[in-house]
Amino acid sequence: MKRRNQQHWFWIAAGIAAVALIPLLRNGWIAGRIARVADSVLAGDDRPTQAVGGSVADGDTFSTLDGEAVRLLGIDAPEHGELFSQQAKRRLRELVVGREVDLVYDVEKTDRYGRLLCHVHADGLWVNKALVSEGLANVYIVRPNLDKTAELVSAQKAARTRKAGIWSVPPPSPEPYYLRSKNSFRFHRPSCKLAREISPKNAVKLTNREAALDAGLSPCRTCRP
Numbered sequence: 001m002k003r004r005n006q007q008h009w010f011w012i013a014a015g016i017a018a019v020a021l022i023p024l025l026r027n028g029w030i031a032g033r034i035a036r037v038a039d040s041v042l043a044g045d046d047r048p049t050q051a052v053g054g055s056v057a058d059g060d061t062f063s064t065l066d067g068e069a070v071r072l073l074g075i076d077a078p079e080h081g082e083l084f085s086q087q088a089k090r091r092l093r094e095l096v097v098g099r100e101v102d103l104v105y106d107v108e109k110t111d112r113y114g115r116l117l118c119h120v121h122a123d124g125l126w127v128n129k130a131l132v133s134e135g136l137a138n139v140y141i142v143r144p145n146l147d148k149t150a151e152l153v154s155a156q157k158a159a160r161t162r163k164a165g166i167w168s169v170p171p172p173s174p175e176p177y178y179l180r181s182k183n184s185f186r187f188h189r190p191s192c193k194l195a196r197e198i199s200p201k202n203a204v205k206l207t208n209r210e211a212a213l214d215a216g217l218s219p220c221r222t223c224r225p
């Protein structure tokens, strides 16, 4: 009899808990979390979906307290020694170090260096987009990770209009046109050796730098157009 009573109370408590959970499930946050965990379990993937920020390497890379390196997807912050590199690094430090962050993956989970490729969310702030919005990183899309391209490009457009951060300095002298490959998200000066390697059937001519940036392309790191 006692055991039956205990079971009875268990099911009442479970029922109350389920009813209390419905609004949380509905608001999408928990549903999204469950979906992501389910995805990674189904994929046999043990990549973390949460971590605590440890130390920052530069404006787009940090380590978690567990020692995993995280490369922020879809963006590129100025390299060490370049303008705004220190500001970008400091800002990323403010946003992630000592904080619990959510890690959201796209198609590729890691890069060739074993770094986790993530969109990082800290206290409800999407860190990748925040850095672009503040002019502390430019959009840098690598196939096949295209999920958030439109949102990042639109944040970059707004940052350019406001001349925030990296967009506050005058752009390099313009070329009569630029080149890209249909298969890549970089654009080049016509004289760049990488531009000359693009096969004619894939080459696309762009009339100006702004059009290239608005198309989600980023300047080649060799010819720096």
Ligand SMILES: [Zn+2]
Pocket (backbone or CB within 6 Å): 187, 188, 189, 192, 193, 194, 195, 220, 221, 222, 223, 224
């Ligand atoms: Zn180039």
